[in-house]
Amino acid sequence: MQKIRNIAVIAHVDHGKTTLVDGLLEQSGTFGSHEQHDERAMDSNDIEKERGITILSKNTAIRYGDHKINIIDTPGHADFGGEVERVLKMVDGVLVLVDAYEGVMPQTKFVVKKMLALGKKPIVVINKIDKPSAEPDRVVDEMFDLFADMGATDEQQDFPIIYAAARDGIAKLDMSEEGGDFKCIFDTIINEVPEPEGDAGNPLQAQVFTLDYDNYVGKIGISRIFNGTVKKGDNVMLAKADGEMVKGKISKLIGFHGLNRMEIDEAEAGDIVAFAGMETVDVGDTVADPNNPVALDPMHIEEPTLTVVFAVNDSPLAGQEGKHVTSNKIRERLEFEMRTNVAMKLDTVGEGKFKVSGRGELQITVLAENMRREGFEFSISRPEVIVKEIEGVKCEPFEHLVIDVPEDLSGTVIERLGKRKAEMKSMLPMGSGFQRIEFEIPARALIGFRGQFLTDTKGEGVMNHSFLEFRPFSGSVESRSYGALVSMTDGETLAFSLFGIQDRGVLYIGVQTKVYEGMIIGEHSRSNDLVVNPIKGKAQSNVRSSGADEAIKLVPHRVMSLERALEWIEDDELLEVTPENIRIRKKFLTENERKRHSRKSPK
Numbered sequence: 001m002q003k004i005r006n007i008a009v010i011a012h013v014d015h016g017k018t019t020l021v022d023g024l025l026e027q028s029g030t031f032g033s034h035e036q037h038d039e040r041a042m043d044s045n046d047i048e049k050e051r052g053i054t055i056l057s058k059n060t061a062i063r064y065g066d067h068k069i070n071i072i073d074t075p076g077h078a079d080f081g082g083e084v085e086r087v088l089k090m091v092d093g094v095l096v097l098v099d100a101y102e103g104v105m106p107q108t109k110f111v112v113k114k115m116l117a118l119g120k121k122p123i124v125v126i127n128k129i130d131k132p133s134a135e136p137d138r139v140v141d142e143m144f145d146l147f148a149d150m151g152a153t154d155e156q157q158d159f160p161i162i163y164a165a166a167r168d169g170i171a172k173l174d175m176s177e178e179g180g181d182f183k184c185i186f187d188t189i190i191n192e193v194p195e196p197e198g199d200a201g202n203p204l205q206a207q208v209f210t211l212d213y214d215n216y217v218g219k220i221g222i223s224r225i226f227n228g229t230v231k232k233g234d235n236v237m238l239a240k241a242d243g244e245m246v247k248g249k250i251s252k253l254i255g256f257h258g259l260n261r262m263e264i265d266e267a268e269a270g271d272i273v274a275f276a277g278m279e280t281v282d283v284g285d286t287v288a289d290p291n292n293p294v295a296l297d298p299m300h301i302e303e304p305t306l307t308v309v310f311a312v313n314d315s316p317l318a319g320q321e322g323k324h325v326t327s328n329k330i331r332e333r334l335e336f337e338m339r340t341n342v343a344m345k346l347d348t349v350g351e352g353k354f355k356v357s358g359r360g361e362l363q364i365t366v367l368a369e370n371m372r373r374e375g376f377e378f379s380i381s382r383p384e385v386i387v388k389e390i391e392g393v394k395c396e397p398f399e400h401l402v403i404d405v406p407e408d409l410s411g412t413v414i415e416r417l418g419k420r421k422a423e424m425k426s427m428l429p430m431g432s433g434f435q436r437i438e439f440e441i442p443a444r445a446l447i448g449f450r451g452q453f454l455t456d457t458k459g460e461g462v463m464n465h466s467f468l469e470f471r472p473f474s475g476s477v478e479s480r481s482y483g484a485l486v487s488m489t490d491g492e493t494l495a496f497s498l499f500g501i502q503d504r505g506v507l508y509i510g511v512q513t514k515v516y517e518g519m520i521i522g523e524h525s526r527s528n529d530l531v532v533n534p535i536k537g538k539a540q541s542n543v544r545s546s547g548a549d550e551a552i553k554l555v556p557h558r559v560m561s562l563e564r565a566l567e568w569i570e571d572d573e574l575l576e577v578t579p580e581n582i583r584i585r586k587k588f589l590t591e592n593e594r595k596r597h598s599r600k601s602p603k
Contacts, residue, residue, distance in 0.1 A: 004270040007123075007191045008072045010089050010115065011097035012105035012464070018164040020097060021073045023259055025062060025167060027182040052374065059272055061256040063275060064186045070256070070272045084300055085114050086209045086283065090224040093193030094120045095185075096125050096143075099547040100134035104142045105402060106367040109150075110466045114178075116152050122159045122186055128472035129175070130165040133432055136175060136478045160188050196270030197226075201438075203289035204228030204236065206273075207296045211340040217252055217276040219339065223287060224272050226296065230287070231266040238278055239295035247290065252468065253275030259353040283342040304345055304357035305397040305443055305467060308364055309381040310334065312352035313576055313587055316490060316516040321578040322377025330371075330378050331427070335365055356387060359467070361447070365563045372562075372577050380575045383566065385444040386469055387597045391436055395470040397443040402436060403453070404462040410435050411495035412456045419478045420445035430469075440468060448567045464549075480570055491535035501532050506585065507557040509534075518589025520573065522557075530593055560584065 009021060055217050056247065059072045072091060073085045079204060088094065094115050096315040100107060115122060118135050124143055140161060147157050162185055164171040172180030175187075198205075205228060208221035230236070240244040254274040255264040267273045275287060277538045284299035314317075324333070334354055338346050345357040346368070358364045361383055369381060379429050401422065403415050407429075414424065430436050431525035446465060453461055485505050495511045507522040515534055524530045560568070565575050565582055572594070576583040590595045 004070065004196055005093065005189055005273060006070045006072075006091040006196060006270070007093045007189060007193055008074055008091045009095045009097060010074050010082075010084060010088070011113040011127075012099070012102070012107040016097055016099070016166045018073055018213065020095070020125065020127065020164065021071055023058065023075060023171075023182055024069075024071060024185065024296060024402040025168050027186075045168055049177060057258055058406075060204060060258060062258065063289045064190070066361050067190055068271075069186070072272075079557050084111050088115055088118050088120060089299065090209045091209070092119070092196055093189065094122050095125055095189075096122050098123045098139055099131075099145060100126050100129045100136045100139055101131050102404075103139045104146050105134075107464065107466055109400075112146060113150050116150050116156060116351045117145070119156075121192060121194065122147075122156060122193055123162065124159050125162045125164050125166075125171075127164050127166050129163050130168065130170075136163055153281070162188060162191055164192060193587070198269035199227060199231050200268040202227040202269070203292040203294065204230055204234075204287065205289075205294060205296055206230065206275075206287040207299075208275075208283055208285045208287065209299070210275065211281070211283060211342070213336075213340050214276065218279050219281050220274050220276045221278065221281040221285070221287070222256070223271070225267060225269050227269050228289060229266060229268045230275075232263070235290050236278075237288045237290045237293040238281060239288050240280075240282065241284050241298040243295075246278070246280055248278035248280075248287075250275050258445050304343065304359055304362065304384075305386055306360055306383050307355055307357040307386060308383050309349060310354045310356055310368075311379045311381070311574075313377045313379050313578070315379070315519075315576050315583070316589075317576075317578075317583075318377065320370075321580045323579075325377045328357035328509045330354065330376065333371055333374070333376060341367075350514070361563060361566060365566060368566075368577055369562055376581055377395055377578045380566065380577060382569045382571055382573065383447055385442075387446075387473065390470060394473045396473050398468045398471045399441055399443050399446060400468045401439040401441050401446070401463065401465040403439075403464075404434050404436050405457050407433055407435050409457050409461070410437060412452065413437070413461065414599050416449075416452065416456060417441065417445075420449065421474045429549070433479065441465075442471075442474050442477060443467075448480055450567055451564055465505055480568065481527060483522045483527055483529040484573070484584075484586075485524050486524040486529055486531050486591075487519045487521050487535075488517060488531045488533050488591070489535055490516045493521070493534040494537050495554060496538045497532075497534050497536040499552055502555050504530060504532070508560050510557050511554070516585075516589070518547060518586045519585040520586065523568075 059070060061068055063072045068124050072087050074087050098114060126139055128134060129136055140523060157292050162171055162173060170180055171182050171185050173184050206223040206225040210222045212220040212222060214220055234250050236248050236250060238248050253267060260451045286295045288294055308544060310330060313325060331354060334356060338344060343359050347355040349355045356364060361511050385396055387394055397458050403413060417439055420441060422439040425438045425440060428436045453463055491510060493511055493513045493515055498507060505522050505524040509521050521534055560582060562582055565584055569575060572587050573586055574587055576585055586594060589596050
């Protein structure tokens with residue numbers, strides 16, 4: 001029986017999980033001296049590298065002495081909370097990371113609550129102790145309070161504390177010590193995390209907690225073996241969540257070491273491995289002994305709270321930039337995504353229109369960003385929250401919102417959120433002139449709030465939110481307070497006309513940009529939409545005038561990212577996404593159509 005420890009690393013977004021895993025890989029000697037690897041080596045996909053966030057949970061294994069430690073790096077963003085919950089079921093211990101200045105944040109509360117409910121033993125790592133504003137003692141007290149509030153057992157309350165600066169490879173058990181390396185983390189894991197339960201002699205039982213896909217071998221189920229032994233080529237029984245039993249054969253057995261995956265011949269109880277060969281495998285399925293199939297408890301997968309409609313791009317500039325533009329291609333790509341992404345759902349709602357439901361805007365924009373990089377062209381509608389009926393009452397999702405703002409700007413933010421039906425729960429000074437304010441707010445009130453929030457706080461505010469629960473519908477909520485600047489004609493923009501338009505609001509496009517009738521080129525400074533002509537040139541005449549050649553100075557236009565644009569649009573607008581551009585447009589392109597439609601639609 002090999003000596004195994006299974007741990008997950010959980011924390012709020014940007015508290016240093018992936019950097020800590022980097023340090024563990026490096027200091028355990030898993031990387032050879034000749035091996036080159038990037039910073040945050042576990043964040044393998046391009047978007048993860050660019051944004052510095054983990055989107056998919058990933059597992060690795062390290063050798064320390066005669067022990068094998070399986071480590072799962074989890075996402076810290078609330079939109080991927082379902083992934084964290086599944087991972088926690090697969091491990092026996094948890095490293096809870098907390099920033100030494102920010103302390104307990106919404107996602108920390110969310111993951112700690114899940115961890116305690118599953119009875120896992122925590123090891124608390126206070127990270128980023130090298131920050132000038134770090135207050136490790138305050139954060140330790142916050143963690144004790146959090147564990148007490150969440151109903152932790154005495155054993156869970158008695159957690160070991162490690163102080164770390166993961167980026168510099170420093171960790172110590174006492175703040176007064178000088179230096180220190182990750183040896184104390186390895187020793188704490190081996191001493192504090194219980195050995196995996198289960199017996200290699202029992203019939204096989206393994207549960208799939210995440211999926212991968214390979215063009216050669218098809219679907220891959222990454223699983224924890226709870227009982228028994230499994231060998232490459234074994235016949236197995238796949239117990240589905242609905243009770244169905246499907247026969248299968250393991251064509252490939254894959255083990256993990258560092259950043260590498262390698263084929264192995266057998267694995268036993270307690271280990272985390274990947275299986276290939278079963279095309280119908282899903283998250284939560286049990287891979288069992290064919291002679292004695294016993295299913296493990298199915299996993300609860302959190303329901304989506306937000307939907308958008310992906311549709312074929314039908315703008316006047318459609319088909320000029322993308323490789324994949326037809327509804328069949330878009331449907332195939334979305335269906336491919338659903339194979340491995342269990343937190344999302346797909347429905348066809350009309351000719352070339354597909355309703356995609358997810359946990360939040362970030363999850364949906366990550367999918368859209370991946371698709372545009374692959375050469376897809378499509379349109380997206382404004383996000384809508386999913387309304388459910390619970391015991392005859394119409395209910396909507398509510399979020400727990402935490403904002404850190406400069407003290408002198410907190411009044412503005414509280415007023416804004418009050419109009420959006422937010423209920424303030426607490427207000428605490430954070431030192432260095434900042435305040436932390438907590439709210440409970442309907443999820444739909446947060447759509448479009450981030451841009452406004454950044455403007456109100458001059459870019460200094462930080463907001464984080466996580467799903468709370470479904471509550472009775474709270475009535476209408478204030479949305480965008482400014483109208484749009486809409487182009488009245490097709491062509492390329494000219495500096496002369498943009499110079500005249502820029503006094504009317506904020507422009508989203510620059511000079512020599514292709515526009516068409518109905519395309520939105522900026523935000524109006526008032527609440528109504530304004531139709532403008534951005535391609536009008538200066539009328540030439542053969543008469544000289546004194547002010548003829550005044551220099552035209554344009555204010556730099558605001559570049560709209562995918563997330564910002566998706567938050568900004570209203571119900572009568574769409575986002576046109578191509579590999580090269582993100583354009584905002586009206587659903588009805590001509591002004592006559594828009595007027596006709598507004599007369600039909602109920603106020």
